[in-house]
Amino acid sequence: MSHVNELDGVTPKIAEVLRNAGYTSVQDIYAASVNELAALEGMGQKTAEKLKESAKYF
Numbered sequence: 001m002s003h004v005n006e007l008d009g010v011t012p013k014i015a016e017v018l019r020n021a022g023y024t025s026v027q028d029i030y031a032a033s034v035n036e037l038a039a040l041e042g043m044g045q046k047t048a049e050k051l052k053e054s055a056k057y058f
Contacts, residue, residue, distance in 0.1 A: 002025060002026040002027075002058060003025060004018045004023060006026065006058070007026060007054040007055060009047070009050045009051065010054075013042065014042070014043065014047065021040050023037075026058045029051050030055040030056065030058075032052075034048045
C-alpha cells in the first residue's frame with residue numbers, strides 16, 4: 001500500500017488535507033471521484049484531476 005504523499009504533485013499541505021479526510025493511500029485516491037476530491041477544503045478541480053491521473057499510473 002502506497003501513501004498519498006508518494007504521488008506526484010502532493011505537497012505536505014495537500015497530503016494533510018487528504019489524510020484528514022480519510023484518504024491515506026494511493027488506492028483511496030484512485031477509488032475516489034474527482035468531484036469528491038475537489039470538494040475537500042483547499043483542493044481545487046485541477047489538483048483533484050492531477051491526483052486521479054497520478055494514482056491511475058502509480
